[in-house]
Amino acid sequence: MYVAIEGIDTAGKSTQLDILKGKFPNAVFTKEPGGTKLGLKLREMILNGEANSSLAEMFMFLADRAEHTKEIIVKNQNKLIISDRSFISGIAYAKDKKIEDLIELNRLATSNNFPKKVILLELTKDELQKRLSKKPNDSIEKRGLDYLLDIQARLRETIIKLDIEHIFIDASLNIKDIEKKIEDFINE
Numbered sequence: 001m002y003v004a005i006e007g008i009d010t011a012g013k014s015t016q017l018d019i020l021k022g023k024f025p026n027a028v029f030t031k032e033p034g035g036t037k038l039g040l041k042l043r044e045m046i047l048n049g050e051a052n053s054s055l056a057e058m059f060m061f062l063a064d065r066a067e068h069t070k071e072i073i074v075k076n077q078n079k080l081i082i083s084d085r086s087f088i089s090g091i092a093y094a095k096d097k098k099i100e101d102l103i104e105l106n107r108l109a110t111s112n113n114f115p116k117k118v119i120l121l122e123l124t125k126d127e128l129q130k131r132l133s134k135k136p137n138d139s140i141e142k143r144g145l146d147y148l149l150d151i152q153a154r155l156r157e158t159i160i161k162l163d164i165e166h167i168f169i170d171a172s173l174n175i176k177d178i179e180k181k182i183e184d185f186i187n188e
């Protein structure tokens with residue numbers, strides 16, 4: 001089963017994934033962008049802000065996703081796969097593109113291999129500001145609070161629009177409480 005953890009920058013995805021690796025030792029843990037050798041090169045170029053064109057950036061994420069689908073998702077389809085982000089981030093972060101167009105582009109990139117379950121960690125503006133202030137910000141994070149909160153709303157909208165089995169979790173809850181909610185959702 002293919003499961004994705006979604007959330008804007010600093011929502012707590014990596015923190016939860018580190019715990020989940022101990023709870024699901026036989027699962028395949030991966031991420032977008034950067035889940036493959038090619039994806040790591042694409043991730044570095046994107047997060048260093050090397051694309052001047054938003055369309056070029058979008059296609060770089062789609063290229064990462066196509067490689068990730070072929071090399072990780074399809075090759076491990078009989079296992080539990082838990083991914084840090086997915087095509088849902090791809091749709092939500094491409095703010096200047098139509099969701100309908102993005103859905104079709106992502107169907108092509110993933111050969112229709114969408115996650116079966118999605119966990120969305122959601123931050124308040126205050127908590128996001130606090131967490132962003134504690135770390136160096138990459139080119140996307142530098143676009144600011146309102147940009148990221150709009151992305152968060154698009155993540156929620158996309159999950160609902162595509163009717164994917166999901167759970168929305170308050171990312172400011174205690175780390176252990178969040179983990180239990182995620183574990184129970186994956187196991188249900």
Ligand SMILES: Nc1ncnc2c1ncn2[C@@H]1O[C@H](COP(=O)(O)OP(=O)(O)OP(=O)(O)O)[C@@H](O)[C@H]1O
Nearest residue numbers: 008009010011012013014015131171172173174175
């Ligand atoms: N439930 C929580 N309560 C308080 N702080 C948290 C919680 N979960 C994570 N954090 C802290 O928030 C920061 C960001 O967490 P983390 O790196 O896991 O987020 P992320 O979603 O992986 O971020 P990014 O997408 O930017 O890599 C870290 O300093 C982490 O310790």
Ligand SMILES: Cc1cn([C@H]2C[C@H](O)[C@@H](COP(=O)(O)O)O2)c(=O)[nH]c1=O
Nearest residue numbers: 009032033061085086089090093140141
């Ligand atoms: C998959 C995907 C991601 N993004 C953005 C979201 C983040 O700002 C970065 C990835 O960094 P992280 O450390 O993995 O959170 O890229 C995007 O804009 N489009 C996508 O498809």
